[in-house]
Amino acid sequence: MSGLVLLSGAAGRIGTWLRGGLPERGWALRSLDVVPVPDVRPGEEQVVADVTDLAAMTDAARGASALVHMAGISGESTWPAISHANIEGTYCALEAARLAGVPRVVLAGSNHATGYTPRPDGGLLREVDAPPRPDTYYGVSKVAMEGLGSLYVDRYGLDVVCLRIGSALAEPASTRHLSTWLSPADAVSLVDAALTAPSPGFSVVWGVSANTRNWWDLSAARALGYEPQDDAEVYAEALLEVHGEPDLTDPVHGRVGGEYTTAEFDAEQFTA
Ligand SMILES: NC(=O)c1ccc[n+]([C@@H]2O[C@H](COP(=O)([O-])OP(=O)(O)OC[C@H]3O[C@@H](n4cnc5c(N)ncnc54)[C@H](O)[C@@H]3O)[C@@H](O)[C@H]2O)c1
Incomplete structure (x- = not known):
């Protein structure tokens, strides 16, 4: 399958x-961000817009076969900034998709x-065994994202795949x-699978590589067609030499959200 994808957050890391x-996988891109996307490629469309601007988002979504909302x-940040x-940004993305007739988000x-x-x-943790349990205002916004996605599937018949992304980095930087x-x-393979899986309805899947030390179950992501190729273990020796073997009783290693769940990590340290 291929078509035109509206990609929000296109100037960011994952974007x-x-x-x-x-x-390379056959998708044409309309790249949207609140800042100009650098180095626009031949054939790539660019839109500079704020995702909370519903009219601009709806215009940008016209003619797209899918919206990838990054x-x-x-x-973590302050509540006013996050909310x-x-x-609001996720609501506008989904509502723009609905208004513009974009079937998949x-x-x-x-x-x-x-x-x-x-x-x-x-054993491995399945998504269904990890219901909402946010660790920050940021986490609350991602719970709201899953809720909004579910609503737009049930009420309006969109297909929505929500990726519970782990640590999207060029290379692992910690033992977590x-x-x-x-x-x-x-990340590219996972998004491509989410774009091409036949009729996923509402689907929530972990977004991690094929790491030897994974404890989040990838079955649901694989069912979409995701075939991860990379394994963080190739970086293990160097990281373990500096930091030692992870202590699984430490929340950093014993909870999904890692350091975001520790007492030292509190939204009060964030300013607008
Ligand atoms: N990087 C990770 O490890 C990770 C993990 C879990 C989830 N995620 C999620 O994946 C998405 C992309 O992450 P990333 O690492 O590329 O983030 P990033 O911060 O590098 O990029 C985010 C992009 O969104 C743009 N943006 C912010 N507010 C906007 C607005 N109002 N309107 C339009 N554009 C706006 C920014 O300009 C930026 O280019 C985010 O939603 C993030 O929460 C990332």
């Missing part, structure tokens, strides 16, 4: 990876929607990332 990888604040960019959710969920006592890493190439 940049997708701009590199999705065209725009927003990508970590506006991430909750892929949402950049987060593990932090379920951050306080403890590591299971052996040995379990939570999503590589650039696998």
Whole structure:
């Protein structure tokens, strides 16, 4: 399958990876961000707009076969900032898709929607066994994202795939990332699977690579057609030499949201 994808947050980290990888998989891109996207490629359309501007989003969505919504604040911040960019922004993305007749939306959710969920006592954690348990205002916005996505499937018949992304980084930078890493190439594969899976309805899947130390179950993502290729274990020796083996009783390793669930990590440290 291929078609035109409206990509919000196109100037960001994951947006940049997708701009590199999705065209090779046959997707044409309309790249939207609140800042200009650098190095626009031949054939790529560019829109500078705020995702909370419903009229601009609806205009941008016209003619697209899917919307990949990556725009927003990508970590903890103040409630006014998070609720506006991430909750209002997700509403506008979905509502614009509905108004413009775009049948499928892929949402950049987060593990932090379920951050306080403890590591299971052996075995892998399925998405269905990790209901909303946000660790931050940011996590709350990702719970709202899953709720809005579900609503737009049930009420309006859209297909919505919400990716509970782990740690999307060029390389793992901590021992937690040995379990939570999503590589650039696998991020492209995951979004491509979410775009091409036949009639997913509403689907919530973890977004991580094929890490040896994964404890989030990838069955649901694989059922969409996701075939991860990368494994953070190739970085393990260097990271373990510096940081030592993870202590699984430490919340950083024993809860989905890692350090976001620790006492030191509180929204009060964030200013607008
Ligand atoms: N990087 C990760 O490890 C990770 C993990 C879990 C979830 N996610 C989610 O994935 C998405 C992309 O993450 P990223 O790492 O690329 O983030 P990023 O911060 O690099 O990029 C976000 C982009 O969104 C744009 N943006 C912000 N507010 C906007 C607005 N109101 N209107 C239009 N554009 C706006 C920014 O300009 C930026 O280019 C985010 O929603 C983030 O919460 C990322």
